[in-house]
Amino acid sequence: MELRIAVAGVPLSTPSPGGTVEGLKHAHSLGIRAMEMEWVQRVPVNPERMADIRKTAEELDMYLTVHAPYYINLNSPDAEKLDASITRILDALSMAQLAGAKSVCVHAAFYLGGEPAVAQENVRRATDRIMKHKKKLFPDVNLGYETMGKQAQYGTLEEVLTVSKEFGIYPVIDPAHLHARYNGAINTTKEWNEMLDTYVEYLGKKSLDTMHMHFSGIAYGLKGEKHHLPLKESDARWEDFLKVLKKRKVGGTVVCESPIMEKDTVLMIKTFSKL
Numbered sequence: 001m002e003l004r005i006a007v008a009g010v011p012l013s014t015p016s017p018g019g020t021v022e023g024l025k026h027a028h029s030l031g032i033r034a035m036e037m038e039w040v041q042r043v044p045v046n047p048e049r050m051a052d053i054r055k056t057a058e059e060l061d062m063y064l065t066v067h068a069p070y071y072i073n074l075n076s077p078d079a080e081k082l083d084a085s086i087t088r089i090l091d092a093l094s095m096a097q098l099a100g101a102k103s104v105c106v107h108a109a110f111y112l113g114g115e116p117a118v119a120q121e122n123v124r125r126a127t128d129r130i131m132k133h134k135k136k137l138f139p140d141v142n143l144g145y146e147t148m149g150k151q152a153q154y155g156t157l158e159e160v161l162t163v164s165k166e167f168g169i170y171p172v173i174d175p176a177h178l179h180a181r182y183n184g185a186i187n188t189t190k191e192w193n194e195m196l197d198t199y200v201e202y203l204g205k206k207s208l209d210t211m212h213m214h215f216s217g218i219a220y221g222l223k224g225e226k227h228h229l230p231l232k233e234s235d236a237r238w239e240d241f242l243k244v245l246k247k248r249k250v251g252g253t254v255v256c257e258s259p260i261m262e263k264d265t266v267l268m269i270k271t272f273s274k275l
Protein backbone atom coordinates (compact mmCIF):
# COMPACT_ATOMS: atom_id res chain seq x y z
CA MET A 1 0.00 0.00 0.00
CA GLU A 2 0.96 3.68 -0.31
CA LEU A 3 2.37 5.61 2.64
CA ARG A 4 -0.11 7.63 4.72
CA ILE A 5 1.17 10.35 7.04
CA ALA A 6 -1.09 10.37 10.10
CA VAL A 7 -2.07 12.95 12.65
CA ALA A 8 -1.58 11.80 16.27
CA GLY A 9 -5.07 12.28 17.69
CA VAL A 10 -7.96 14.68 17.05
CA PRO A 11 -6.48 17.76 15.29
CA LEU A 12 -6.12 20.84 17.52
CA SER A 13 -8.10 22.97 15.06
CA THR A 14 -11.17 20.67 15.02
CA PRO A 15 -14.03 23.17 15.42
CA SER A 16 -16.78 21.36 17.29
CA PRO A 17 -16.40 18.88 20.13
CA GLY A 18 -17.35 15.38 19.07
CA GLY A 19 -14.24 13.33 19.64
CA THR A 20 -12.69 11.06 17.09
CA VAL A 21 -15.52 11.13 14.52
CA GLU A 22 -15.39 14.93 14.23
CA GLY A 23 -11.60 14.76 14.32
CA LEU A 24 -11.56 12.35 11.38
CA LYS A 25 -13.83 14.62 9.33
CA HIS A 26 -11.72 17.67 10.11
CA ALA A 27 -8.42 15.88 9.41
CA HIS A 28 -9.85 14.72 6.09
CA SER A 29 -10.80 18.30 5.19
CA LEU A 30 -7.14 19.27 5.75
CA GLY A 31 -5.95 16.61 3.29
CA ILE A 32 -4.89 14.10 5.96
CA ARG A 33 -5.70 10.43 5.24
CA ALA A 34 -4.68 8.68 8.47
CA MET A 35 -5.02 9.07 12.22
CA GLU A 36 -3.59 7.41 15.30
CA MET A 37 -6.16 7.30 18.10
CA GLU A 38 -4.44 8.28 21.34
CA TRP A 39 -5.77 5.91 23.98
CA VAL A 40 -2.72 6.64 26.11
CA GLN A 41 -4.60 7.32 29.37
CA ARG A 42 -7.40 4.77 28.97
CA VAL A 43 -9.00 2.48 26.41
CA PRO A 44 -12.56 3.44 25.39
CA VAL A 45 -15.24 0.96 26.45
CA ASN A 46 -18.20 1.71 24.17
CA PRO A 47 -18.45 -0.65 21.16
CA GLU A 48 -21.06 1.59 19.47
CA ARG A 49 -18.59 4.47 19.44
CA MET A 50 -16.06 2.16 17.79
CA ALA A 51 -18.66 1.28 15.12
CA ASP A 52 -19.21 5.00 14.44
CA ILE A 53 -15.47 5.55 14.10
CA ARG A 54 -15.16 2.60 11.76
CA LYS A 55 -18.02 3.79 9.57
CA THR A 56 -16.64 7.33 9.33
CA ALA A 57 -13.12 6.13 8.62
CA GLU A 58 -14.35 3.78 5.89
CA GLU A 59 -16.47 6.48 4.25
CA LEU A 60 -13.57 8.95 4.25
CA ASP A 61 -10.91 6.34 3.49
CA MET A 62 -8.90 7.13 6.62
CA TYR A 63 -6.20 4.66 7.76
CA LEU A 64 -6.44 4.09 11.51
CA THR A 65 -3.95 3.02 14.15
CA VAL A 66 -4.07 3.17 17.96
CA HIS A 67 -1.66 4.14 20.71
CA ALA A 68 -2.23 1.90 23.75
CA PRO A 69 -2.04 3.22 27.36
CA TYR A 70 1.38 4.26 28.68
CA TYR A 71 0.80 2.46 31.97
CA ILE A 72 2.17 -0.90 30.88
CA ASN A 73 5.19 -2.96 31.93
CA LEU A 74 5.48 -6.50 30.60
CA ASN A 75 8.71 -6.86 32.62
CA SER A 76 7.00 -6.25 35.97
CA PRO A 77 7.96 -8.78 38.67
CA ASP A 78 4.56 -8.12 40.29
CA ALA A 79 2.06 -10.66 38.88
CA GLU A 80 -0.88 -8.32 39.41
CA LYS A 81 0.78 -5.47 37.54
CA LEU A 82 1.77 -7.80 34.75
CA ASP A 83 -1.78 -9.12 34.43
CA ALA A 84 -3.15 -5.56 34.41
CA SER A 85 -0.68 -4.63 31.66
CA ILE A 86 -1.75 -7.60 29.54
CA THR A 87 -5.42 -6.74 30.11
CA ARG A 88 -4.85 -3.14 28.97
CA ILE A 89 -3.13 -4.35 25.81
CA LEU A 90 -5.89 -6.87 25.06
CA ASP A 91 -8.56 -4.18 25.65
CA ALA A 92 -6.78 -1.82 23.25
CA LEU A 93 -6.41 -4.55 20.61
CA SER A 94 -10.07 -5.61 20.91
CA MET A 95 -11.42 -2.08 20.63
CA ALA A 96 -9.02 -1.37 17.76
CA GLN A 97 -10.52 -4.39 15.99
CA LEU A 98 -14.02 -2.92 16.40
CA ALA A 99 -12.88 0.51 15.19
CA GLY A 100 -11.20 -0.94 12.11
CA ALA A 101 -7.67 0.12 13.16
CA LYS A 102 -4.79 -1.80 11.63
CA SER A 103 -2.14 -1.71 14.33
CA VAL A 104 -1.78 -0.86 18.04
CA CYS A 105 1.37 0.80 19.34
CA VAL A 106 2.55 -0.48 22.74
CA HIS A 107 5.39 0.67 25.02
CA ALA A 108 6.28 -2.84 26.15
CA ALA A 109 8.42 -2.52 29.25
CA PHE A 110 11.05 -0.94 31.48
CA TYR A 111 14.27 -2.73 32.38
CA LEU A 112 13.86 -1.73 36.07
CA GLY A 113 17.63 -1.84 36.47
CA GLY A 114 17.75 -5.48 35.34
CA GLU A 115 19.38 -7.19 32.40
CA PRO A 116 17.88 -6.46 28.97
CA ALA A 117 17.87 -10.23 28.32
CA VAL A 118 15.53 -10.76 31.27
CA ALA A 119 13.17 -8.06 29.99
CA GLN A 120 13.30 -9.65 26.54
CA GLU A 121 12.28 -13.03 27.93
CA ASN A 122 9.47 -11.52 30.01
CA VAL A 123 8.14 -9.56 27.03
CA ARG A 124 8.30 -12.77 24.98
CA ARG A 125 6.29 -14.70 27.56
CA ALA A 126 3.68 -11.95 27.90
CA THR A 127 3.39 -11.73 24.11
CA ASP A 128 2.70 -15.44 23.99
CA ARG A 129 -0.18 -14.93 26.45
CA ILE A 130 -1.55 -11.99 24.43
CA MET A 131 -1.29 -13.72 21.05
CA LYS A 132 -3.34 -16.71 22.31
CA HIS A 133 -6.34 -14.36 22.09
CA LYS A 134 -5.64 -13.08 18.60
CA LYS A 135 -8.07 -15.25 16.66
CA LYS A 136 -10.98 -14.39 18.87
CA LEU A 137 -10.33 -10.78 19.91
CA PHE A 138 -8.13 -9.05 17.32
CA PRO A 139 -7.77 -11.15 14.15
CA ASP A 140 -7.08 -8.14 11.90
CA VAL A 141 -4.98 -5.98 14.23
CA ASN A 142 -1.21 -5.93 14.63
CA LEU A 143 0.44 -5.79 18.05
CA GLY A 144 3.20 -3.22 17.55
CA TYR A 145 5.94 -2.84 20.14
CA GLU A 146 7.59 0.56 19.82
CA THR A 147 11.28 1.41 19.67
CA MET A 148 11.75 3.62 22.73
CA GLY A 149 13.60 6.86 23.38
CA LYS A 150 14.87 6.42 26.93
CA GLN A 151 17.70 4.09 27.79
CA ALA A 152 15.78 2.79 30.82
CA GLN A 153 13.02 1.54 28.52
CA TYR A 154 12.93 -1.80 26.77
CA GLY A 155 12.77 -1.17 23.03
CA THR A 156 15.92 -1.15 20.94
CA LEU A 157 15.39 -1.88 17.27
CA GLU A 158 16.80 -5.39 17.67
CA GLU A 159 14.71 -6.15 20.76
CA VAL A 160 11.36 -5.28 19.20
CA LEU A 161 12.30 -6.99 15.93
CA THR A 162 13.29 -10.21 17.71
CA VAL A 163 9.97 -10.61 19.51
CA SER A 164 7.99 -9.44 16.45
CA LYS A 165 9.65 -11.99 14.20
CA GLU A 166 8.87 -14.82 16.59
CA PHE A 167 5.17 -13.98 16.75
CA GLY A 168 4.55 -12.86 13.16
CA ILE A 169 3.82 -9.25 14.12
CA TYR A 170 5.57 -5.96 13.25
CA PRO A 171 6.93 -3.28 15.57
CA VAL A 172 6.34 0.46 15.63
CA ILE A 173 9.54 2.06 14.41
CA ASP A 174 10.13 5.51 15.90
CA PRO A 175 13.37 6.90 14.44
CA ALA A 176 13.03 10.04 16.60
CA HIS A 177 13.09 7.82 19.70
CA LEU A 178 16.21 6.04 18.42
CA HIS A 179 17.76 9.43 17.63
CA ALA A 180 17.20 10.45 21.28
CA ARG A 181 18.18 7.09 22.75
CA TYR A 182 21.54 7.20 20.98
CA ASN A 183 22.15 10.90 21.74
CA GLY A 184 21.86 12.33 18.27
CA ALA A 185 22.68 9.35 16.05
CA ILE A 186 20.11 7.97 13.56
CA ASN A 187 19.59 11.24 11.74
CA THR A 188 21.13 10.58 8.33
CA THR A 189 20.11 8.87 5.09
CA LYS A 190 22.74 6.20 5.68
CA GLU A 191 21.52 5.40 9.21
CA TRP A 192 17.83 5.29 8.23
CA ASN A 193 18.69 2.98 5.37
CA GLU A 194 20.62 0.72 7.76
CA MET A 195 17.64 0.79 10.13
CA LEU A 196 15.33 -0.34 7.31
CA ASP A 197 17.88 -2.96 6.20
CA THR A 198 17.84 -4.41 9.71
CA TYR A 199 14.04 -4.36 9.66
CA VAL A 200 14.00 -6.30 6.40
CA GLU A 201 16.65 -8.72 7.67
CA TYR A 202 14.31 -9.77 10.48
CA LEU A 203 10.89 -9.48 8.85
CA GLY A 204 11.47 -9.98 5.15
CA LYS A 205 11.39 -7.76 2.08
CA LYS A 206 7.60 -7.52 1.93
CA SER A 207 7.52 -6.12 5.47
CA LEU A 208 8.28 -2.62 4.12
CA ASP A 209 4.89 -2.62 2.37
CA THR A 210 2.95 -2.18 5.61
CA MET A 211 4.91 -0.39 8.30
CA HIS A 212 3.76 1.44 11.42
CA MET A 213 6.12 4.30 12.16
CA HIS A 214 6.25 7.40 14.33
CA PHE A 215 8.20 10.57 13.62
CA SER A 216 8.70 14.01 15.17
CA GLY A 217 11.37 16.40 16.30
CA ILE A 218 12.74 15.48 19.68
CA ALA A 219 14.66 16.99 22.61
CA TYR A 220 17.09 14.67 24.36
CA GLY A 221 19.83 14.47 26.95
CA LEU A 222 22.26 11.84 28.18
CA LYS A 223 19.47 9.46 29.25
CA GLY A 224 17.67 9.85 25.96
CA GLU A 225 14.28 11.35 25.15
CA LYS A 226 13.03 14.46 26.96
CA HIS A 227 10.04 15.52 24.88
CA HIS A 228 8.80 15.88 21.33
CA LEU A 229 9.38 19.06 19.32
CA PRO A 230 7.90 20.64 16.19
CA LEU A 231 9.90 19.56 13.13
CA LYS A 232 11.30 23.01 12.39
CA GLU A 233 12.39 23.59 16.01
CA SER A 234 14.37 20.35 16.11
CA ASP A 235 17.60 18.94 14.69
CA ALA A 236 15.67 16.22 12.81
CA ARG A 237 16.57 16.01 9.12
CA TRP A 238 12.96 15.18 8.43
CA GLU A 239 13.00 15.94 4.71
CA ASP A 240 15.87 13.50 4.23
CA PHE A 241 13.92 10.94 6.23
CA LEU A 242 10.91 11.34 3.94
CA LYS A 243 13.18 10.92 0.93
CA VAL A 244 14.39 7.57 2.28
CA LEU A 245 10.80 6.38 2.74
CA LYS A 246 9.91 7.46 -0.79
CA LYS A 247 12.98 5.88 -2.34
CA ARG A 248 12.44 2.56 -0.57
CA LYS A 249 8.71 2.64 -1.37
CA VAL A 250 7.77 2.16 2.28
CA GLY A 251 4.02 1.65 2.75
CA GLY A 252 1.71 1.80 5.74
CA THR A 253 1.70 4.82 8.01
CA VAL A 254 4.02 7.37 9.60
CA VAL A 255 2.34 9.05 12.55
CA CYS A 256 3.52 12.64 12.98
CA GLU A 257 3.91 13.07 16.75
CA SER A 258 4.71 16.78 16.66
CA PRO A 259 3.21 18.95 19.44
CA ILE A 260 1.74 21.18 16.72
CA MET A 261 -0.03 18.11 15.38
CA GLU A 262 -1.86 18.72 12.11
CA LYS A 263 0.40 21.64 11.13
CA ASP A 264 3.45 19.38 10.95
CA THR A 265 1.37 16.49 9.57
CA VAL A 266 0.28 18.65 6.63
CA LEU A 267 3.85 19.93 6.21
CA MET A 268 5.09 16.34 5.96
CA ILE A 269 2.30 15.35 3.54
CA LYS A 270 2.99 18.32 1.24
CA THR A 271 6.74 17.77 1.33
CA PHE A 272 6.37 14.04 0.70
CA SER A 273 4.06 14.53 -2.28
CA LYS A 274 6.56 16.92 -3.91
CA LEU A 275 9.46 14.47 -3.69
Ligand SMILES: [Zn+2]
Residues within 6 Å of the ligand: 067, 105, 107, 146
Ligand atom coordinates in the same frame (compact mmCIF):
# COMPACT_ATOMS: atom_id res chain seq x y z
ZN1 LIG B 1 4.72 5.80 21.83
